[in-house]
Amino acid sequence: MKEIETFLEDKKVRPTAMRVLIYKYMAEKEIAVALADIENAFTKADRTTLYRTLKTFEENGIVHQIDDGTGITKYALCDKGCNCEIEQDLHLHFHCLNCNETVCLTKHKIPHINLPEGYLAEDVNLVVKGICEKCSGQ
Amino acid sequence: MKEIETFLEDKKVRPTAMRVLIYKYMAEKEIAVALADIENAFTKADRTTLYRTLKTFEENGIVHQIDDGTGITKYALCDKGCNCEIEQDLHLHFHCLNCNETVCLTKHKIPHINLPEGYLAEDVNLVVKGICEKCSGQ
DNA sequence: CCAATAAATGCACTTCCATTGCACTTTTTA
DNA sequence: TAAAAAGTGCAATGGAAGTGCATTTATTGG
Structure with missing residues (x-):
């Protein structure tokens, strides 16, 4: 808990109770979360606060x-x-098209993409859809 | 015009006036179009029709x-x-982050992605953002 | 050719999520 | 400790996708 606070401070984000909790929640999940997920987990908090926390x-x-x-x-x-x-x-x-969960495959870097002459890449988004290991196997 | 009709028929789509026009419109554009774009081009037609045409x-x-x-x-x-x-x-x-246009780089196939054990790919979406050749300079 | 049927179209409405404005509360800081 | 800044909550808006149903247009079998 204390670590989270100092971590947030390092990132120049004031560690309010709400923010620490949200960070903790996300750290415990291994998958990407939607605003609605957090909303369900923190029914007392307002949607806007969660939204702006994520934005921050x-x-x-x-x-x-x-x-x-x-x-x-x-x-x-x-x-x-x-x-x-x-x-x-x-x-x-x-x-995953089955369980509907999204994970970051951080170990898998996006291969370099060759673009036609004149195109300048600034950002790349690569999403693979299919069945995750949890759903595909026994 | 006639070619479009037969083309649509080949694809098992009845070539109504609307559909031929929409196809023609898209064929003339080299970039991907949004529903709103078509809507602006065909102000007489209803949005639903355009929407369902694209769906078809x-x-x-x-x-x-x-x-x-x-x-x-x-x-x-x-x-x-x-x-x-x-x-x-x-x-x-x-x-393109400048002109906001999206193009298909059909010549550029997506490289094969190696996934961790147990993951099954069914679909891949790769979007590169940046500056297109039109905007990047002469 | 015409009635019956199917497909296409148009209008109104709904839903869903992202986003914003403003008031209120809490924290920071001078 | 007062003033300013940051954070939070409520209500409302906006944009785009999608749906239900009535109406029009096209197809087809008699």
């Missing part, structure tokens, strides 16, 4: 947003040294 | 949907031999 987290490099193609924005904690902004550091995301 | 086109392999991360669904005509369903045939999409 994102702006300060604590979480990154994931567009997994479901139309619902998901969020996941950035890894220790995660520099989501840097192209070389981008990992891919996997969305 | 999609179901019959005439267009494919693109999720370029803007939150707005885009559509683009499938290439001659395009088999959007087949993983090996998937191409990547480029979204």
